[in-house]
Amino acid sequence: MYKISHHGAVDGVTGSCHRLTLDSGDAILIDCGMFQGAEGEAISEGLARGESPIDFDISRVRALVVTHCHIDHVGRIPYLMAAGFSGPIYATEATAQLLPLVLEDALKVGVTRDESLINNFLRLLDKQLIAVPFKEWFVPASIPALQLKFQRAGHILGSAYVECAVGEKLRGSKRVVFSGDLGAPYSPLLPAPKSPYRCDDLVIESTYGDKCHEGRRTRRQRLQKTIERCLKNRGTVLIPAFSIGRTQELLYEIEEIIHRATHKSTNDEQAALWESLDIIVDSPLAAEFTAHYRSLKRLWDAEARQRLRSGRHPLSFEQLTTIESHREHVQTVEYLANTGKPAIVIAASGMCAGGRMMNYLKALLPDKRTDVVFVGYQAQGTPGRDIQKYGPRGGYVYLDGEKTDIRAGVYTLSGYSAHADQKDLLNFIKRMRYRPKTVRIVHGDDEAKAALRSKIQRQFTDSQVVIP
Missing domain, CATH: 3.60.15.10 (Ribonuclease Z/Hydroxyacylglutathione hydrolase-like)
Incomplete structure (x- = not known):
């Protein structure tokens, strides 16, 4: 048949x-x-x-x-x-x-x-x-x-x-x-x-x-704690993510963390940290997809639509900055590498196999102030899998054919798949x-x-x- x-x-x-x-x-x-x-x-x-x-x-x-x-x-x-x-x-x-x-x-x-x-x-x-x-x-x-x-x-x-x-x-x-x-x-x-x-x-x-993944509340708490721990290094938190799907989910969860920290937390130091933190999405494609996600909000679930009705903007909030041009991208990489200013950078590709994330990794992996947080599957043979495997033991990875030492912290939150x-x-x-x-x-x-x-x-x- x-x-x-x-x-x-x-x-x-x-x-x-x-x-x-x-x-x-x-x-x-x-x-x-x-x-x-x-x-x-x-x-x-x-x-x-x-x-x-x-x-x-x-x-x-x-x-x-x-x-x-x-x-x-x-x-x-x-x-x-x-x-x-x-x-x-x-x-x-x-x-x-x-x-x-x-x-x-x-x-x-x-x-x-x-x-x-x-x-x-x-x-x-x-x-x-x-x-x-x-x-x-x-x-x-x-x-x-x-x-x-x-x-x-x-x-x-x-x-x-x-x-x-x-x-x-x-x-x-x-x-x-x-x-x-x-x-x-x-x-x-x-x-x-x-x-x-x-x-x-x-x-x-x-x-x-x-x-088996963690529950959503647990993984959001782990994301928050991981980022807060990383920021104590006074450096950049790099999150490799696919332009469509993972990036929008991360923005949604980070907006919730910021909302809770600034509206519901009694910890003033924690609130100040999140309120002043730059969230950088460095991907024109991800920015386009995020705009489409917003335009197709009729397909969102009930929780997300309720946030909109309450006046919140889960995919477009105050601390969010989108990098469009290549010139801005290069300037951002250089600025973060030179200053070590605390920031979260979300960029493609999700497996570190191309895209703008590669330039961040080349510049920042050798810096002990940097932390890399993996929130998605890293396929065998990808730089992401190598960083995930060898980073915690102070190893190295080949990026565009060049050996790059890994002194950055490396974390994996598998529940965010x-x-x-x-x-x-x-x-x-x-x-x-x-x-x-x-x-x-x-x-x-x-x-x-x-x-x-x-x-x-x-x-x-x-x-x-x-x-x-």
Whole structure:
């Protein structure tokens, strides 16, 4: 009746790309992401030789379905189109709004600065991109016997998991669910994901399949205490974060910390610290995304909307400064390196594999006054993983091919991941009225996948668990 195959996110957490092929031979792709870190090295070498990262047959691929617009889920779309794919690209309304920004930035950073080439790509993308509301069945590319529906995934704004109904009619159809990236319940800004009613085959991510996050209140307290401890060094706190999702969540949480410290705390010294502290977002892309987050506040959760009604501005508060131009960026790096003025800097990339964060790290990692706070997953082979691993023992990291000593403090707050943890992933399955006969575990390191498989096998004995 159908076949599921994978073109990424099998040997790690990047490059998500999955194929659903019907008996007719017609197929759709769910995501087409770029490989990063150790997984991306071979791709980079191939690109240098003129090879395409689309190393699979796309002749029967009728449509692309995008779960959300993180680069590890959408980064190969330009190469897919260059390989000849001209079918529709389906995404939720918010994702369709954000996707051109993500891909334009990716092309400028990693492929070409040629404006005419980039504009040609964006025009093609605009023709192929179709925005679809949540919770509405639709037929992709007029494929008989297939209907799809986006459901909220709670990972970043617009993120979705995909329900696929394979059969002539909805009633009695086989249900295949692709999780995309599932969010953690009680994450800032976004409603928690709700499980589908039924599922026959589930393709599920496993980024944190072997870990459980802290509760939200606990992790916010840890963030506050970590930052306050770091600021005693009278230096800069660097927080590498993805431009979309993590940056906005951090701003939301920092605004809450400032509000509590300045309005509810009896500690005058603590209040003064937070009231005068500069919060710097050094990323034009993150600034654009934050503006879109504000414009799409109808998609926020009830708590966030209540803050707005009370007159607070969780993504635009007094201490927040956004760095736009490259000149301002260079000046800010030099100023912080020379003065050691206490500040929090949030900049991309989230895994320290590029972007403006690299210049901060080169300048400030050797400074004992600096602290680096990781709030997201660091993939194997990325500078972020190396700093996380070797920093606490006074090691070094290679940044753009140059050895940089790590004298800065290094902290990890895993609870701030935008990904569901092991308990959340199990609950996603548990809360289905009719549970899957087959569960395919993707998008995770080997240890995480193995741990999640073991838990699923023990808890859901009727489900066959496959690690592709």
